[in-house]
Amino acid sequence: MLEVQTYPTIGEAAGAMDDQARFLGGGTLIMNRVNYGDPRFNRIVRTTDASLAEIRVEGERLEVGAGVTMAAILASRDLDFLAPAARAVGGPAIRNMASVGGNLMAPHPYGDLAVALLALDAVVRMASGEELGLEDFLARRNGVVRSLLVRRPRGDEFRFRKVSRVKPKGVSVMSMAAHLTRSAGRLSGVRVAYGAMASTPVRVRAVESALEGVSLDHAGIAAALSAATEGLDPPDDPIASGWYRREVAPVHLRRLLLGEDAR
Amino acid sequence: MKSPVTFRLNGSETAVFVDPGANLLDVLRRGCGDLSPKYGCGQGGCGACTVLIDGEPHVSCLVLAETVAGRSVETTGGLSNGPDLHPLQRAFIEGFAAQCGYCTPGMLMAAKALLDRNPNPTRPEVEEAISGNLCRCTGYEPIVDAILEAAKQRGAA
Numbered sequence A: 001m002l003e004v005q006t007y008p009t010i011g012e013a014a015g016a017m018d019d020q021a022r023f024l025g026g027g028t029l030i031m032n033r034v035n036y037g038d039p040r041f042n043r044i045v046r047t048t049d050a051s052l053a054e055i056r057v058e059g060e061r062l063e064v065g066a067g068v069t070m071a072a073i074l075a076s077r078d079l080d081f082l083a084p085a086a087r088a089v090g091g092p093a094i095r096n097m098a099s100v101g102g103n104l105m106a107p108h109p110y111g112d113l114a115v116a117l118l119a120l121d122a123v124v125r126m127a128s129g130e131e132l133g134l135e136d137f138l139a140r141r142n143g144v145v146r147s148l149l150v151r152r153p154r155g156d157e158f159r160f161r162k163v164s165r166v167k168p169k170g171v172s173v174m175s176m177a178a179h180l181t182r183s184a185g186r187l188s189g190v191r192v193a194y195g196a197m198a199s200t201p202v203r204v205r206a207v208e209s210a211l212e213g214v215s216l217d218h219a220g221i222a223a224a225l226s227a228a229t230e231g232l233d234p235p236d237d238p239i240a241s242g243w244y245r246r247e248v249a250p251v252h253l254r255r256l257l258l259g260e261d262a263r
Numbered sequence B: 001m002k003s004p005v006t007f008r009l010n011g012s013e014t015a016v017f018v019d020p021g022a023n024l025l026d027v028l029r030r031g032c033g034d035l036s037p038k039y040g041c042g043q044g045g046c047g048a049c050t051v052l053i054d055g056e057p058h059v060s061c062l063v064l065a066e067t068v069a070g071r072s073v074e075t076t077g078g079l080s081n082g083p084d085l086h087p088l089q090r091a092f093i094e095g096f097a098a099q100c101g102y103c104t105p106g107m108l109m110a111a112k113a114l115l116d117r118n119p120n121p122t123r124p125e126v127e128e129a130i131s132g133n134l135c136r137c138t139g140y141e142p143i144v145d146a147i148l149e150a151a152k153q154r155g156a157a
Helices: A010-015 A030-035 A070-074 A080-087 A100-105 A112-119 A134-140 A205-210 A218-226 A242-258 B024-031 B087-094 B104-117 B123-129 B140-156
Strands: A003-007 A021-023 A043-047 A055-058 A061-065 A123-126 A131-133 A145-151 A158-164 A172-179 A191-195 B003-009 B012-018 B050-053 B056-059 B072-074
Touching (some): A021 A030, A080 A112, A080 A158, A100 A112, A100 A134, A100 A145, A112 A134, A123 A134, A158 A242, A205 A218, A218 A242, B056 B104, B087 B104, B104 B123
Parallel strands (some): B003 B072
Antiparallel strands (some): A055 A061, A061 A145, B050 B072
16 A cells, blocks of 8 residues: 655654655656556655755855756746757646656656756755755766756857757657857766656767867767767657657757757 | 645645555545546556646646645646636647547647747647547547647737
């Protein structure tokens, strides 16, 4: 028999977690499992902690509570740079429920917002107060998240693209995000992340290296396009085969980097 | 152990006992006897169970029932005023926007949420508003047309 435990603070909720419990955020992942009778847990832990839904300015960083929904991101002027990724998640009803914290936990091929956050070098603040890079968090994916810390990108430095067969709402063939930082007119310290190209959102270091010191044009990005899937083994699923994902990735990477319209 | 939950259902104060982990759709259908929201996929993928919570669309199959305590829930069951159908319902009938009808309650609630916020939507805005609702027989064109027609009728009223 399933048990639901509700705590007033995120700290208390985190303290109640064990391997038989699942933390309920917006419900889009966990209630799905409940409806299908997932036998791997027998407790749902949740919190009524209102601070989880807050968006705060913390110095140069924005702190986005784990309970902030995709709809709340779309309504926030401070988070307008995340709007393309938040809009890529589900339809309006899902966006009213799906949370930032849940998106970090979403199984392949979901988790489009996490791709954007990974390219933006977001930091995860756990319920305990511990902070760790999103890449490290995705590698272990456990614990209860309190918030995400992210710096606002400058100007047009940030790009996001979701590739799906159905529009406006469809599951990812892949999603891509790039933070195109520059130094003296050339790309420098660029971060590129993909979704639906591995079991979790991943950084693509071969592409990042190939973009170092080049100019953002067809000639400059040629080496990066050649390295588009280096080190990756994209999964097969009902949306697309791994072969197809590998074949089309350079095309979508070019469109992402050069800001080309796909239609 | 069941827990008591009180909320407003289509404007009426409602109290039900819910099982731990029960979703809102089950509680509406089995606990409250409101059979208007439909069970489609149980994964939030089809939108047949869409209801409004505090005016915003939610897929009720993925809402933990106890989280609606103290909130307002609207379903298609509360759309008409006695024999007077809601403009959306009239437009769906007149525009043949319901064939088998299974997706219709979800479509209507997604459309109501849109028109309540944006009385004069564009076609792309309507398409976006129902993008989480699957239809597998009527086809989307008559549904989008009906929602635009309902907006026009409401504007003219």
